[in-house]
Amino acid sequence: MQKQGNTANRLHGEIMERSGQDFYNCIQCGKCTAGCPVVSAMDLLPREILLYLQMGEEEKLLDSKTPWICASCFTCGARCIKDLDLSRIMEAIRAKMLRPRGVTCLSPGEIPKEQLEKLPQQALVSGFRKYTR
Ligand code: SF4
Ligand code: SF4
Known part of the structure; x- marks a missing residue:
């Protein structure tokens, strides 16, 4: 129990630092969760992400596909009665998954030039935020 409490405290500090949001x-x-447009594709519901953060269940979070499914649409933040911006928390979890491993999953040089010209700039910026260190 003490170990779980320590993990929750450490996670709290990391997520606060990266997102500015207090889970x-x-x-x-x-x-x-009720307003999330991509919830049917998630293995953990958005509110469950918050619950596991509060419980210090780090492994469950790091195994989940939900932070990668999140489309950063900000609907959850607009609906939250506690003014939590869950899209920033999802981003903080993605960063936590990528940075310790030193992984960059997407670089501009890997995208074919013809696709670079066609893709919406917002999608490119969102992709680089999601998949790069
Ligand atoms: S920001 Fe992510 S979690 Fe929040 S409603 Fe949009 S897709 Fe769902
Ligand atoms: S308080 Fe906010 S983040 Fe938590 S379940 Fe409700 S809407 Fe989601």
Whole structure:
């Protein structure tokens, strides 16, 4: 139990530093999850991400596909009664997954030039935020 408490405290510090969001403010009301447009593709619901953060269940979070499925659409943040920006927390979890491993999953040089010209700039910026260190 003590170990889990320590993990939760460490996670809290890391996520706060990376996202500026305090996941302990979440009261599990589920409004974020009810409005998420891609929830059917997620293995953990958005509110479950908050719950596992609060419980210090780091392995469950790092094994989940949900942070990668999140489309950073900000709907959850607009609905949250506690003003939590869950898209920033998802981004912080993705960064946590990538940075310790020193992985860069996408670099501009790997995208064919013809696709670079066609892809919306917003999609490119979102992709680089998601998949690069
Ligand atoms: S930002 Fe992510 S978690 Fe939040 S509603 Fe959009 S897709 Fe769902
Ligand atoms: S809407 Fe906000 S308070 Fe409610 S479950 Fe989602 S993150 Fe937590």
